[in-house]
Amino acid sequence: MGTSGKCLGHGLGFAELARAWRLRSGQFPTKVGGRPAWLGASGLPGPGALACAQCGRPLSFLLQVYASLPCHANAFHRGVFLFCYREPPCCASLRVFRNQLPRKNDFYSYEPPSENPLPETESVCLQLKSGAHLCRVCGCLGPKTCSRCHKVYDCSKEHQTLDWRLGHKQACARPDHLDHIIPDHNFLFPEFEIVIETEDEILPEVVEKEDYSEIIGSMGEALEEELDSMAKPESREEKIFQKFKTQIALEPEQILRYGRGIAPIWISGENIPQEKDIPDCPCGAKRIFEF
Incomplete structure (x- = not known):
């Protein structure tokens, strides 16, 4: 850096x-x-x-x-x-x-x-x-x-x-x-x-086929129960939170996700801002997500 x-x-x-x-x-x-x-x-x-x-x-x-x-x-x-x-x-x-x-x-x-x-x-x-x-x-x-x-x-x-x-x-x-x-x-x-390290892009289709034991490691039975619940019908809120948990579990020690212009990974389905909720820059340009 x-x-x-x-x-x-x-x-x-x-x-x-x-x-x-x-x-x-x-x-x-x-x-x-x-x-x-x-x-x-x-x-x-x-x-x-x-x-x-x-x-x-x-x-x-x-x-x-x-x-x-x-x-x-x-x-x-x-x-x-x-x-x-x-x-x-x-x-x-x-x-x-x-x-x-x-x-x-x-x-x-x-x-x-x-x-x-x-x-x-x-x-x-x-x-x-x-x-x-x-x-x-x-x-x-x-x-x-x-x-x-x-x-x-x-x-x-x-x-x-x-x-x-x-x-x-x-x-x-x-x-x-x-x-x-x-x-x-x-x-x-x-x-x-x-220290910023490049994130390996892992598609959901690939993750489903991999051995989850390496991903969850010592996270214990609590995460296993969450993964079991994925097989049951989920609400939109549950899907959003589970997507966040699954992505973070790949690198649990991360404290920052950087990606200028990419879409954020939301932790909750509540209060996700819409485009109209995000004010423009004083110069008139649209704001974009950065980290």
Whole structure:
């Protein structure tokens, strides 16, 4: 996933541990958790765009997918960022943003990134190349600054208070240590690289003839009972859910399915959006499924 301008195609994503430098912006990562690895240094969403629509508190960064579109000059580098609100009762709040750049830009080399990183790429960087500062808690734009030391930035009053309580109060009087003391605020999701592998296309006719014991493995009697139920008359809802379960069972450790322009595999027959339910892009084009 670190290859500059790499187009994903169609594949499955698996979470793997990775060195910190592989998950920084300059490596164009696809990853889950941690702080967002922004591509550009301008046009990033501010605190208002990253607040829960119900309670107004900051959303958490969930994952990003590096999905280059080399055929579009202004999207040679392209990242899609997904944010969510992880606390009840607002767990359904989701927000997606796109961040992209042409291949020739002010921030990255025209050539693919080096596989021999500089030592500083292991540390957390909370300042963009444009000079904009990022929140110490979540890694998003941080317009608020500490009124005492004027060296620490946060995105919101909530994160300013959290940071103060969990370390900045002690470090504030020692500004020479501020860049090196970033406590665990228990706000970020655990960070992993998402490695994309091509999915083998298995037609339903082929799957029916194969030995299901290899597919279900240790999933036990529960899945066997579900497979037995497939022989009985099914409702539309049951068929949709069973199709999802059967497809996922082929690679149960997958956490992401990528396929720009393909049809999604629905988990339920309820509330499947129709074309009229999906708003057009601000440019007027129809939106398509991506992951």
